[in-house]
Every structure is written in C-alpha cells, then in structure tokens.
Amino acid sequence: MPPHQLQVGIVGAGIAGLAAAVALSHAGHSVSVYEKSQFRNETGAAIIIGPNGSRILSKWGFDFAAAGALDYSQMRRLRGDTLALDSEEFFTDITTKYGDRWLLFHRADLHTGLKTLVSATHAEINLGVEVTDVDVGRGIISFANRETVTKDLVVIADGAHSELISKVLGRPCPVNKSPMSMYRFLQPMDRILAHPEAGQFYRDQPPGFTTFYKTEVGRPGLLINTYPCRGGELLYVALVHPTKPAERGLVGWDSPADVDNFLADAKDFHPAVQAVCDGATDIKVYTQMWRDPVERFAKGRVVLIGDAAHLMLPTHGQGASMALEDAMALQVLFTGVESPADVPSKLEVFDRLRIPRVSAVQVMSNKMMGPPDKMISEIKRYYGGEIPGPKAKTFSNEYNDFFFLYDVENEAKKAAA
Numbered sequence: 001m002p003p004h005q006l007q008v009g010i011v012g013a014g015i016a017g018l019a020a021a022v023a024l025s026h027a028g029h030s031v032s033v034y035e036k037s038q039f040r041n042e043t044g045a046a047i048i049i050g051p052n053g054s055r056i057l058s059k060w061g062f063d064f065a066a067a068g069a070l071d072y073s074q075m076r077r078l079r080g081d082t083l084a085l086d087s088e089e090f091f092t093d094i095t096t097k098y099g100d101r102w103l104l105f106h107r108a109d110l111h112t113g114l115k116t117l118v119s120a121t122h123a124e125i126n127l128g129v130e131v132t133d134v135d136v137g138r139g140i141i142s143f144a145n146r147e148t149v150t151k152d153l154v155v156i157a158d159g160a161h162s163e164l165i166s167k168v169l170g171r172p173c174p175v176n177k178s179p180m181s182m183y184r185f186l187q188p189m190d191r192i193l194a195h196p197e198a199g200q201f202y203r204d205q206p207p208g209f210t211t212f213y214k215t216e217v218g219r220p221g222l223l224i225n226t227y228p229c230r231g232g233e234l235l236y237v238a239l240v241h242p243t244k245p246a247e248r249g250l251v252g253w254d255s256p257a258d259v260d261n262f263l264a265d266a267k268d269f270h271p272a273v274q275a276v277c278d279g280a281t282d283i284k285v286y287t288q289m290w291r292d293p294v295e296r297f298a299k300g301r302v303v304l305i306g307d308a309a310h311l312m313l314p315t316h317g318q319g320a321s322m323a324l325e326d327a328m329a330l331q332v333l334f335t336g337v338e339s340p341a342d343v344p345s346k347l348e349v350f351d352r353l354r355i356p357r358v359s360a361v362q363v364m365s366n367k368m369m370g371p372p373d374k375m376i377s378e379i380k381r382y383y384g385g386e387i388p389g390p391k392a393k394t395f396s397n398e399y400n401d402f403f404f405l406y407d408v409e410n411e412a413k414k415a416a417a
C-alpha cells in the first residue's frame with residue numbers, strides 16, 4: 001500500500017457510491033465499497049443526465065457508446081386525449097453551449113458503465129454486506145455480521161431511505177411522500193415502431209421526451225412521459241398519477257404495480273397513447289419522495305452524498321447529476337490529502353461548497369409545482385447566486401443555464417484554494 005493513501009469506506013453502490021469510488025480512487029486513495037444487495041439488474045427505469053453530470057463522466061473516461069447513451073434532443077407535449085400538440089422544443093446546441101452532452105440512459109446501463117470505471121481502479125466492491133452503524137468521530141463501520149472496520153474517511157451513499165443520515169445530523173430525518181406516484185415500464189422500441197398508431201410518435205424523431213398529459217379542473221393531472229434509452233432499443237414509459245390508497249404504504253421504488261389500477265388510469269388516454277402502453281409487462285410503481293435541505297452533509301470523518309444527502313423530486317432530472325457532482329467535489333478536495341488528520345477540515349470545505357448548490361436544486365425540484373415566489377424566497381435562504389426567474393419553466397434555457405453551466409471541478413478547486 002502506498003504510504004500516504006487514505007483508507008476510504010463507502011456505504012452503498014448505487015450511482016452515488018460507485019461515482020465516489022471512482023472519484024476517490026482517482027484522488028489516489030484506497031477504497032472499499034460495502035453494498036447490501038447482490039446487484040440484481042434493475043428493470044423498467046431510465047434516467048437523464050445533464051452536461052453538469054456528463055462532463056464528470058467524460059473526465060473519468062466513461063464509455064457512452066457502450067452504455068447506449070442517447071442525446072436528449074427534443075421535448076414534445078401533447079394532449080393525452082386529443083393528441084393536439086401543445087409545445088415542441090428542440091435542443092440542438094447543448095454541447096456547444098455547455099461543453100458536454102445531455103443524455104438519456106437506461107439506468108442499469110449507467111450503473112454498469114460506472115462499475116466498469118470502478119473495475120479499472122484498485123477499489124474493491126463487497127456485495128451482500130449490510131452496514132448497520134457508523135461512528136462519525138472514529139470512522140468505524142459496523143456490519144450486520146458484527147464485524148467492524150476503521151476508515152480515515154467514510155462516505156455514506158445508502159440512498160433515499162438512508163438509515164445512516166441520522167448519524168451525521170444527530171436527529172431523525174424521515175422522507176416526505178408527495179401525493180403523486182409513478183407507474184413505469186420499458187417497451188421494445190421495434191414493437192412500438194411497428195404499431196400503426198403507437199409508432200407515429202417515435203418514427204423519424206430525434207431522441208427526447210414525448211409527454212401526453214390529461215388534466216381535469218379541480219383534480220390532479222395524469223401524465224405519461226416517454227423517452228427512448230439503450231441506444232433506442234427500448235422506450236421508457238412513466239405514468240404519473242395521484243397515489244392510490246393501496247400504494248400509500250409502499251417503500252422503495254421497485255414495487256410491482258397493480259395492473260388493473262394502471263389500466264384504469266390509462267383508459268382515458270387516446271387509443272394511440274394506450275397502444276404505447278399495450279402489452280406492458282413488469283410494471284413497477286413508486287411513490288415520489290423528497291426531503292427538505294439539511295443543515296450539513298459532513299461530520300467528523302463521515303460525509304453523506306447522493307439521495308442519502310439530498311433526496312429530491314425528479315422534476316428537473318437532477319438527482320443523479322447531483323450525486324456525480326458530489327463525487328467530483330470529493331475527488332478535487334481529497335487529491336493530495338495524505339494525513340487522516342486533514343479529513344474533517346476537507347469535509348468542512350465540502351459542506352461549504354455543496355450545501356448552497358444542492359439545497360437550491362432540491363428546493364427547485366421539490367417546490368416547482370407550488371407558488372413561484374415562495375419557492376424563490378426559500379431558495380434564497382440557501383443560495384446567494386443568480387437563479388431562474390418566477391416564470392421560468394422546467395428545461396427552459398434559464399434552468400438549463402443554472403444546472404449545466406456549473407462546473408463542480410472548477411468550483412471545488414476554488415473552494416479548496
């Protein structure tokens with residue numbers, strides 16, 4: 001072992017934990033990841049990563065072609081019943097303007113690509129290992145089998161239902177459930193394209209969102225969002241609906257859906273939209289969850305990242321990109337750190353850098369559907385820089401500039417100086 005390496009333990013091997021493993025290995029440290037699952041491949045989910053995240057992946061040499069990444073190039077909104085086109089927008093100058101790509105992935109392909117990056121380092125991933133406790137002052141990680149290890153730096157990336165967040169905050173921090181849930185599944189694109197009605201939405205179209213919405217006065221709306229992933233082989237379909245009584249107790253985001261419930265919600269959509277959903281198998285349902293910004297991510301030798309630190313609604317598709325930003329911030333701040341004694345002060349810099357940015361993104365994601373003035377005044381409690389105005393819409397230039405022009409590597413270098 002090189003003499004000046006820190007010993008790093010990472011709890012959780014989702015997008016955040018794997019990204020941190022790549023980052024801290026690149027910073028020169030010895031990394032062990034502890035993941036309680038056996039990495040079964042997730043089905044039925046896709047994800048969008050903005051240039052603020054993809055430029056980090058590029059820096060690490062991520063293989064975008066192997067991961068079947070598609071450039072997010074357009075956004076169309078159609079009435080779910082009449083198919084009238086409500087709005088259409090094309091994103092053609094993303095790389096020129098922001099320096100990297102805006103990408104659509106199958107979530108499992110992004111995860112696999114990150115695993116490939118980890119396997120090119122000396123980091124080890126231990127599967128089937130559940131962490132039960134972390135001593136924030138001494139860096140001791142306890143496992144379900146009663147063994148312990150002691151690390152110089154512990155990164156907690158145990159996701160939305162983090163049990164360990166309370167170790168850093170010194171208080172419980174439960175998640176809030178939104179009143180909306182989401183059915184989701186993947187359809188083979190060749191079958192959709194071959195269908196005379198369903199195919200019309202996707203034939204000869206650049207990759208992007210095709211959204212069908214239905215709103216009734218006085219009732220929360222239904223919305224079906226669709227987009228291609230895995231190099232265009234699959235179509236991701238997500239139907240957002242008011243949470244059913246039977247869905248209220250669901251934990252996690254991979255629960256099998258009640259197909260009758262799904263069909264009942266889909267029945268008011270135009271037959272061509274229903275055809276997009278026809279034959280769906282393996283439908284999952286998830287209740288959308290969020291947390292308010294927290295007062296700190298770091299304490300002693302321990303830092304929270306990813307959804308464990310900043311769970312947010314998927315409004316702007318920024319959750320995973322924030323996890324990638326967290327990882328790159330750790331890479332910059334821990335490059336050249338040789339003494340375990342320096343860990344707490346580096347983590348204080350991490351907090352000063354990440355809390356304002358991430359809290360602003362969290363409020364933008366969680367409060368976008370509420371009164372804009374209230375959202376803006378809440379953002380200003382955390383963030384002093386320029387923010388999108390009250391009339392700005394999701395995926396507008398104003399929001400894109402806010403999310404995508406931010407270069408966490410440069411900002412971390414400034415914070416470290």
Ligand SMILES: Cc1cc2nc3c(=O)[nH]c(=O)nc-3n(C[C@H](O)[C@H](O)[C@H](O)COP(=O)(O)OP(=O)(O)OC[C@H]3O[C@@H](n4cnc5c(N)ncnc54)[C@H](O)[C@@H]3O)c2cc1C
Nearest residue numbers: 012014015016036048131158159306307317318319320321
């Ligand atoms: C419907 C939906 C759509 C989304 N769309 C987007 C999008 O388009 N773009 C985007 O950027 N983000 C999006 N997000 C957010 C994004 O998916 C998350 O921010 C990201 O996946 C979080 O990764 P994570 O590693 O923090 O958590 P997770 O992926 O939950 O990983 C946590 C890991 O920790 C492990 N673990 C938990 N407890 C323990 C323990 N005690 N010991 C050991 N291991 C443990 C778990 O098994 C898991 O593997 C979306 C989220 C949802 C729900």
